Amino acid sequence: MSGEQELGITESKEHATGEWYAELVQKAGLADYAPMGGFIVTRPRGYAIWERLKNHLDGWFKQTGVQNAYFPMFIPESYLEKEKDIVEGFDPEVAWVTKGGYDELEEQLAVRPTSESIITPFLAQWTRSHRDLPIRVNQWCSVVRWEATETKPFFRTKEFLWQEGHTAHHDEEDAVEEMETRLGQYKRLYEDVLAMPVLSGRKPDHDKFPGAHTTTTVEALMPDGKSVQGGTSHYLGTSFAEAYDVTYVDEDEEVKTAHTTSWGLSWRALGALFMTHSDDQGLVLPPTLAETQVVIVPIWDEDSKDDVLAYAEDVEADLEDAGVRVELDDRDHRNPGFKYNEHELNGVPLRIEIGSYEVADDELTLVHRPDGEEITVERDNVAETVEDHLDTIFAKLYASAEETLEGEIREAESREEILGTIGQHGGYVKCGWCGDEACEEPIKDAIAAEIVMVPKDRDEEPIHDECAICGDEAEETAYFAKTY
Amino acid sequence: MSGEQELGITESKEHATGEWYAELVQKAGLADYAPMGGFIVTRPRGYAIWERLKNHLDGWFKQTGVQNAYFPMFIPESYLEKEKDIVEGFDPEVAWVTKGGYDELEEQLAVRPTSESIITPFLAQWTRSHRDLPIRVNQWCSVVRWEATETKPFFRTKEFLWQEGHTAHHDEEDAVEEMETRLGQYKRLYEDVLAMPVLSGRKPDHDKFPGAHTTTTVEALMPDGKSVQGGTSHYLGTSFAEAYDVTYVDEDEEVKTAHTTSWGLSWRALGALFMTHSDDQGLVLPPTLAETQVVIVPIWDEDSKDDVLAYAEDVEADLEDAGVRVELDDRDHRNPGFKYNEHELNGVPLRIEIGSYEVADDELTLVHRPDGEEITVERDNVAETVEDHLDTIFAKLYASAEETLEGEIREAESREEILGTIGQHGGYVKCGWCGDEACEEPIKDAIAAEIVMVPKDRDEEPIHDECAICGDEAEETAYFAKTY
Ligand SMILES: [Zn+2]
Ligand SMILES: [Zn+2]
Numbered sequence: 001m002s003g004e005q006e007l008g009i010t011e012s013k014e015h016a017t018g019e020w021y022a023e024l025v026q027k028a029g030l031a032d033y034a035p036m037g038g039f040i041v042t043r044p045r046g047y048a049i050w051e052r053l054k055n056h057l058d059g060w061f062k063q064t065g066v067q068n069a070y071f072p073m074f075i076p077e078s079y080l081e082k083e084k085d086i087v088e089g090f091d092p093e094v095a096w097v098t099k100g101g102y103d104e105l106e107e108q109l110a111v112r113p114t115s116e117s118i119i120t121p122f123l124a125q126w127t128r129s130h131r132d133l134p135i136r137v138n139q140w141c142s143v144v145r146w147e148a149t150e151t152k153p154f155f156r157t158k159e160f161l162w163q164e165g166h167t168a169h170h171d172e173e174d175a176v177e178e179m180e181t182r183l184g185q186y187k188r189l190y191e192d193v194l195a196m197p198v199l200s201g202r203k204p205d206h207d208k209f210p211g212a213h214t215t216t217t218v219e220a221l222m223p224d225g226k227s228v229q230g231g232t233s234h235y236l237g238t239s240f241a242e243a244y245d246v247t248y249v250d251e252d253e254e255v256k257t258a259h260t261t262s263w264g265l266s267w268r269a270l271g272a273l274f275m276t277h278s279d280d281q282g283l284v285l286p287p288t289l290a291e292t293q294v295v296i297v298p299i300w301d302e303d304s305k306d307d308v309l310a311y312a313e314d315v316e317a318d319l320e321d322a323g324v325r326v327e328l329d330d331r332d333h334r335n336p337g338f339k340y341n342e343h344e345l346n347g348v349p350l351r352i353e354i355g356s357y358e359v360a361d362d363e364l365t366l367v368h369r370p371d372g373e374e375i376t377v378e379r380d381n382v383a384e385t386v387e388d389h390l391d392t393i394f395a396k397l398y399a400s401a402e403e404t405l406e407g408e409i410r411e412a413e414s415r416e417e418i419l420g421t422i423g424q425h426g427g428y429v430k431c432g433w434c435g436d437e438a439c440e441e442p443i444k445d446a447i448a449a450e451i452v453m454v455p456k457d458r459d460e461e462p463i464h465d466e467c468a469i470c471g472d473e474a475e476e477t478a479y480f481a482k483t484y
Numbered sequence: 485m486s487g488e489q490e491l492g493i494t495e496s497k498e499h500a501t502g503e504w505y506a507e508l509v510q511k512a513g514l515a516d517y518a519p520m521g522g523f524i525v526t527r528p529r530g531y532a533i534w535e536r537l538k539n540h541l542d543g544w545f546k547q548t549g550v551q552n553a554y555f556p557m558f559i560p561e562s563y564l565e566k567e568k569d570i571v572e573g574f575d576p577e578v579a580w581v582t583k584g585g586y587d588e589l590e591e592q593l594a595v596r597p598t599s600e601s602i603i604t605p606f607l608a609q610w611t612r613s614h615r616d617l618p619i620r621v622n623q624w625c626s627v628v629r630w631e632a633t634e635t636k637p638f639f640r641t642k643e644f645l646w647q648e649g650h651t652a653h654h655d656e657e658d659a660v661e662e663m664e665t666r667l668g669q670y671k672r673l674y675e676d677v678l679a680m681p682v683l684s685g686r687k688p689d690h691d692k693f694p695g696a697h698t699t700t701t702v703e704a705l706m707p708d709g710k711s712v713q714g715g716t717s718h719y720l721g722t723s724f725a726e727a728y729d730v731t732y733v734d735e736d737e738e739v740k741t742a743h744t745t746s747w748g749l750s751w752r753a754l755g756a757l758f759m760t761h762s763d764d765q766g767l768v769l770p771p772t773l774a775e776t777q778v779v780i781v782p783i784w785d786e787d788s789k790d791d792v793l794a795y796a797e798d799v800e801a802d803l804e805d806a807g808v809r810v811e812l813d814d815r816d817h818r819n820p821g822f823k824y825n826e827h828e829l830n831g832v833p834l835r836i837e838i839g840s841y842e843v844a845d846d847e848l849t850l851v852h853r854p855d856g857e858e859i860t861v862e863r864d865n866v867a868e869t870v871e872d873h874l875d876t877i878f879a880k881l882y883a884s885a886e887e888t889l890e891g892e893i894r895e896a897e898s899r900e901e902i903l904g905t906i907g908q909h910g911g912y913v914k915c916g917w918c919g920d921e922a923c924e925e926p927i928k929d930a931i932a933a934e935i936v937m938v939p940k941d942r943d944e945e946p947i948h949d950e951c952a953i954c955g956d957e958a959e960e961t962a963y964f965a966k967t968y
Contacts, residue, residue, distance in 0.1 A: 032609070035563065035605075036593065039556040039558065041556065042553055047552050047553045047554055048552070068528065068531050068532070069525070069526055069527055070626075071526075072524075072525065072643055073557075074523065074579075091585070091586075093585055095583070096581065096582065097582075097595065098583060099580040099582060100578075100580075100630035101575070101578065102575075109520065109579075118518075122516065122525055142554075142625075144557075159557060159558070
């Protein structure tokens with residue numbers, strides 16, 4: 001690991017975002033490319049962030065009635081076929097297992113692209129009486145979608161890690177509430193853990209999850225002006241329940257069909273996180289997700305070494321006692337400058353520098369990773385002081401992302417204005433929309449921007465009376481943006 | 485879930501262990517059979533136990549320098565082939581992905597049967613200087629081995645959940661110490677968390693992990709007298725490091741080959757746990773792993789209901805405050821007897837019964853799940869009392885498993901004695917062994933027992949001077965047993 005870390009990032013985030021991102025991921029030790037195109041190796045530093053993210057979300061799921069389970073990674077072709085009663089499905093994107101050992105399988109098995117078709121039959125089996133509902137199961141696993149695009153770690157990979165929740169409810173009201181609960185938790189994850197404001201809305205009908213009644217989404221704006229779909233929550237109506245017979249006997253002994261939902265968030269959230277906060281020095285992480293929140297770098301010469309180290313160890317002990325994730329970097333073979341660069345590259349949110357001056361004055365020098373702000377503080381009450389500064393660092397990250405987002409939502413009243421505005425600035429463009437997919441096409445064809453969402457509330461008045469593209473009456477407000 | 489739970493277990497653990505186990509797994513809601521033979525669905529109650537087990541082990545791994553990571557679930561055929569320089573490998577057991585979407589893949593991909601062949605090349609890439617070692621990565625994932633045997637949930641399935649650790653070290657001494665550390669953690673898991681004593685030893689050379697220098701194992705005895713391999717830890721020598729070029733520059737600028745290890749524990753540990761402690765009433769779990777450690781069952785009539793419930797809620801609050809995982813079963817539509825049966829089936833370690841008598845006398849009635857022992861205790865200090873009883877329940881489970889194990893290790897001095905002793909009693913039979921695989925065969929052929937381990941210490945004197953089978957000089961002590 002030494003070899004690569006001696007070199008910092010050479011690409012510019014502003015001028016070559018894609019190259020900069022690829023370099024960041026490798027040099028900060030987040031991921032490597034696997035030998036097969038489309039696959040990555042998630043390295044310990046990247047995986048630890050995924051684990052922390054997962055612990056937050058998983059805790060909220062459990063507090064709100066979700067139970068984890070594990071379903072097979074393979075789905076028989078005939079089970080996937082059954083979905084075709086509902087929709088076209090995932091066929092063109094499925095990886096197929098056709099051989100076990102030296103033998104051809106009688107029925108080929110899909111590596112799960114998502115698990116509705118294997119989980120819903122079990123929801124059916126477990127649902128007898130109205131007392132069995134709601135059922136809420138979730139699994140943390142990987143899924144495979146065989147898309148032939150360029151690999152972009154955490155954004156575009158054939159295999160990706162995610163969680164998928166699947167629930168069954170008595171009626172539409174309960175199921176819609178479930179969809180909202182999960183979307184709310186995704187929003188909370190972005191805002192309170194990833195330090196990223198997001199927009200939430202509904203996918204236009206032509207871009208819903210196959211078979212869904214409603215698909216809701218949280219959308220995050222990336223620094224290059226593109227929108228990332230950060231997590232989706234679907235109300236599936238009774239379509240899957242009907243196809244797989246999820247029925248129950250209600251209190252009046254009547255047989256009813258359940259209403260189901262599904263919702264998923266993938267490691268794309270990591271990609272969005274890295275892309276949003278990091279800079280030309282390397283990774284920037286909010287303290288909520290950083291494995292090491294604080295690094296102490298002692299600065300000594302031969303005479304001061306013992307005093308400086310003792311003082312630093314004492315500070316480390318105080319922080320550890322307070323539950324701060326702190327590391328004392330007392331490596332002998334590296335100088336402070338090297339250490340600064342390395343910890344900046346790796347995204348440690350707060351650095352504490354301790355030299356002879358700090359020891360003499362009973363002080364500490366703090367440096368905030370996001371903006372390099374340097375502050376001298378008293379040694380006393382170090383834990384409280386550091387916790388305040390970690391909060392400040394989180395707030396700085398959030399504020400900066402919020403400022404970007406707020407300036408990047410514009411309006412347009414014609415096709416030319418949509419094209420011109422997105423072409424020039426990126427970001428989101430809101431406009432009146434008749435609801436016809438055909439009106440998205442000229443924008444898609446010209447600049448690869450699409451309708452990433454419409455307002456969740458179907459009754460909300462469109463911002464303009466006319467569709468910006470065809471001039472017919474507007475049904476809703478469309479948010480156009482380029483996407484990842 | 486109501487439908488199935490009204491029926492208790494009908495098979496006898498003693499007289500029909502296999503049928504009893506299959507019924508236990510389904511009726512206690514641990515797992516269901518998937519539509520494809522060899523696969524299971526791990527239901528929430530089963531998965532929650534796996535999660536708790538995982539948290540224990542994962543915590544110990546992290547305390548001892550292990551970092552989690554995630555490697556692709558597919559391995560290119562050419563990468564697996566490279567292993568053939570070392571050993572025959574997993575070919576006959578591999579599930580192959582041959583198609584992505586509608587297209588044949590140029591190179592077929594193995595669904596990982598284990599990940600040495602994809603992880604070791606990355607250990608090589610990350611290892612430059614002696615300062616980069618040791619490297620220790622672990623992943624929690626599922627693997628697939630296409631074995632055509634009858635499905636037995638958690639014991640024999642084509643896909644199973646496990647963790648696999650992979651490490652690289654400077655030299656043999658460090659790598660052997662690593663192997664011992666992980667084996668020790670597996671032993672600790674069984675003893676301190678699963679309440680199961682285990683034997684630890686080494687696999688005979690003919691039964692080592694392909695390519696390993698040494699394979700160590702923890703073996704657990706099941707109630708039907710068969711041994712389960714509960715976890716294995718391998719010192720791989722330099723064979724994998726040589727095949728995949730894991731080399732480093734040492735302090736004297738010399739290039740050296742690293743020594744590697746790998747170690748894994750699967751959900752088979754769950755199978756062994758369920759099999760060992762459970763009984764004809766259903767699941768029995770140690771309090772360490774039970775999702776609900778204590779269930780409070782209030783017993784009321786119309787007059788006493790309010791008082792009993794208030795008293796019970798108060799007890800629940802005290803226990804919750806102390807961090808006990810407690811559930812108050814105040815369902816109206818079920819009587820106490822039904823509730824007792826249901827919680828016994830589901831393995832809740834401790835039941836608290838509260839009726840008018842308990843309320844009047846400021847007392848509680850406790851019932852231990854494993855043996856039905858009933859104790860009346862003071863209401864005061866309920867948390868402390870309950871914690872003591874949970875400890876007692878753990879100790880009862882351990883003691884009972886220990887007693888079984890201790891009585892089931894016997895000695896034999898001839899082939900006939902081995903066959904007779906295992907045939908009559910099951911369990912382990914120790915004998916002198918010349919070290920030749922050929923001497924295992926007549927035992928395997930006759931009663932399907934094999935050498936499950938030999939002592940770890942290669943210098944340990946064999947218990948008898950002569951091989952019990954061929955009469956040649958004994959090299960070590962062999963432990964014969966039937967296996968799962
Ligand atoms: Zn239009
Ligand atoms: Zn012999």
